[in-house]
Amino acid sequence: MVNYALQQLMNGICQGSIYALMAIGYTMIYGVVGLVSFSYGELVMIGGFGAYYTFVYSGNFFLGVIGGFMASAVWGIVLYILCYKRFLEAPRHISMICTFAFSMMTKNLAQIVFGSEPKAVPSVFENVTYTILGIRITTLQMIIISVVIVFAICFTLFLTKTRAGTMLRAVSQNKKASALMGINVQRTVLIGNGIGCALGGVAGVLLILYYASCYPNLGQLVGNKALTSTVLGGLVSIAGSALGGLSIGILENLGIMFIPVGFRDVITFIFLVIVLIFRPKGLFVRKGTR
Amino acid sequence: MLKINKLRVNYGYVIALRGISFHVDENEIVCLIGANGAGKSTTLMSISGLVDKAGGTIEFKGSDITGTKPHEIVRMGICHVPEGRQVFPSLSVEENLRMGTISVQKPTKQYIQQKLEEQYTLFPRLKERRKQAGGTLSGGEQQMLAIARGLMSDPELVMLDEPSLGLAPIVVEEIFELIQGIKRSGKTVLLIEQNASMALSIADRGYVLENGRMVLTGTGRELLVNEDVKRAYLGD
Numbered sequence: 001m002v003n004y005a006l007q008q009l010m011n012g013i014c015q016g017s018i019y020a021l022m023a024i025g026y027t028m029i030y031g032v033v034g035l036v037s038f039s040y041g042e043l044v045m046i047g048g049f050g051a052y053y054t055f056v057y058s059g060n061f062f063l064g065v066i067g068g069f070m071a072s073a074v075w076g077i078v079l080y081i082l083c084y085k086r087f088l089e090a091p092r093h094i095s096m097i098c099t100f101a102f103s104m105m106t107k108n109l110a111q112i113v114f115g116s117e118p119k120a121v122p123s124v125f126e127n128v129t130y131t132i133l134g135i136r137i138t139t140l141q142m143i144i145i146s147v148v149i150v151f152a153i154c155f156t157l158f159l160t161k162t163r164a165g166t167m168l169r170a171v172s173q174n175k176k177a178s179a180l181m182g183i184n185v186q187r188t189v190l191i192g193n194g195i196g197c198a199l200g201g202v203a204g205v206l207l208i209l210y211y212a213s214c215y216p217n218l219g220q221l222v223g224n225k226a227l228t229s230t231v232l233g234g235l236v237s238i239a240g241s242a243l244g245g246l247s248i249g250i251l252e253n254l255g256i257m258f259i260p261v262g263f264r265d266v267i268t269f270i271f272l273v274i275v276l277i278f279r280p281k282g283l284f285v286r287k288g289t290r
Numbered sequence: 291m292l293k294i295n296k297l298r299v300n301y302g303y304v305i306a307l308r309g310i311s312f313h314v315d316e317n318e319i320v321c322l323i324g325a326n327g328a329g330k331s332t333t334l335m336s337i338s339g340l341v342d343k344a345g346g347t348i349e350f351k352g353s354d355i356t357g358t359k360p361h362e363i364v365r366m367g368i369c370h371v372p373e374g375r376q377v378f379p380s381l382s383v384e385e386n387l388r389m390g391t392i393s394v395q396k397p398t399k400q401y402i403q404q405k406l407e408e409q410y411t412l413f414p415r416l417k418e419r420r421k422q423a424g425g426t427l428s429g430g431e432q433q434m435l436a437i438a439r440g441l442m443s444d445p446e447l448v449m450l451d452e453p454s455l456g457l458a459p460i461v462v463e464e465i466f467e468l469i470q471g472i473k474r475s476g477k478t479v480l481l482i483e484q485n486a487s488m489a490l491s492i493a494d495r496g497y498v499l500e501n502g503r504m505v506l507t508g509t510g511r512e513l514l515v516n517e518d519v520k521r522a523y524l525g526d
Contacts, residue, residue: 163388180364
């Protein structure tokens with residue numbers, strides 16, 4: 001029993017780290033755009049397909065990650081042009097409804113272009129199972145966790161140490177003051193949204209490797225999971241969102257020890273409801289700021 | 291230096307400015323006073339390009355900046371310290387100041403360092419709190435941070451929107467000292483204030499705005515003793 005729990009904890013950390021990466025991207029988007037986006041799951045899916053085709057043609061893991069990153073970044077720019085650019089001065093809900101439409105459009109386009117049946121993802125590295133202290137861990141799991149850690153660290157360094165990163169943070173905190181400082185707010189929102197989507201794309205790459213299949217409906221549920229993780233983290237903190245994602249992954253995998261697997265997603269959303277009732281600002285919000 | 295000609299601004303159906311004209315000369319402190327809703331902030335926001343104009347022109351150093359975008363206007367040497375301070379709450383004091391150099395094209399490390407030192411000598415309290423998040427500062431300190439952040443780009447014209455709002459009297463005096471210091475360093479100041487007596491006493495010239503119109507103008511001293519101004523804004 002203990003062993004099984006530890007095994008599930010390991011699986012949870014792995015899945016949770018994918019959610020964490022999605023949540024980090026989502027936080028970035030929420031920050032610069034100032035709105036929740038309903039098309040994030042579809043951007044994750046686009047990243048997955050970008051990687052899938054790169055895997056098929058090149059067979060190289062790193063190229064696949066870059067492919068997923070680029071595919072989602074480009075689609076994120078399309079999203080910006082269609083949903084945000086023209087509505088910056090309009091009432092806020094217009095952009096939000098636009099992202100909803102964009103999500104449906106993306107999903108249906110993907111079904112037409114890529115076909116709706118799941119595609120088997122080719123294996124791009126040898127997947128070996130190691131047993132450490134009775135817990136099984138695969139190469140794939142280790143790669144997923146390390147990719148997430150690398151991206152999270154690079155992104156944090158980018159945000160805190162570089163001028164462009166500080167600009168992104170400034171815009172997400174106060175757009176008016178940013179404009180008065182001479183920041184080109186529109187361009188910064190475009191870039192921030194692109195980076196956020198691209199991180200989602202990388203999460204999509206890891207997701208199709210984890211599930212070993214890629215299909216247009218992939219994004220639907222994970223988009224909600226990303227939103228949930230981000231809300232748990234309080235919507236504005238990168239570290240909080242990452243922890244939110246991680247805790248959802250762990251909770252889901254521990255939860256299915258006690259209830260049928262089919263209820264896996266129910267756990268997440270019940271957890272969200274409970275957290276929102278007792279800590280409406282999220283689990284990990286620091287005192288003082290905001 | 292700055293010349294506003296028949297500027298008109300509407301917010302939807304609401305008319306905010308009904309064609310105001312004024313000018314600011316080099317190395318002056320010019321003060322706009324007026325009640326809430328008179329259009330003072332709107333005037334500043336239209337100079338820095340944040341609101342669309344319905345008519346009129348704005349000229350800065352001889353070039354027309356009426357339709358120029360906000361970030362380009364900052365680059366030309368106009369800085370706008372907005373009402374309510376608007377510091378970046380979770381950026382540190384130093385990061386806030388660094389954001390002030392965004393409008394400088396390719397600033398060198400030495401430039402930024404030199405500007406930071408300048409601000410720290412002007413505002414020693416900011417140096418003590420350089421690592422602290424902007425949102426954790428007191429009101430007065432945030433106001434100083436907002437002004438210091440504006441000065442980081444080495445602007446020629448500094449526009450201050452209600453710098454004394456919500457501050458304790460002793461802090462207000464400190465802020466007004468600073469404004470005079472900014473003038474002494476060779477810059478031009480366009481100041482908006484509700485605290486009319488204080489503002490007029492340091493201003494070279496002043497304008498009185500009422501319902502989107504310029505109703506009075508004169509030197510600071512003239513306006514201070516003007517009966518209408520006294521009755522309406524100085525509370526005598």
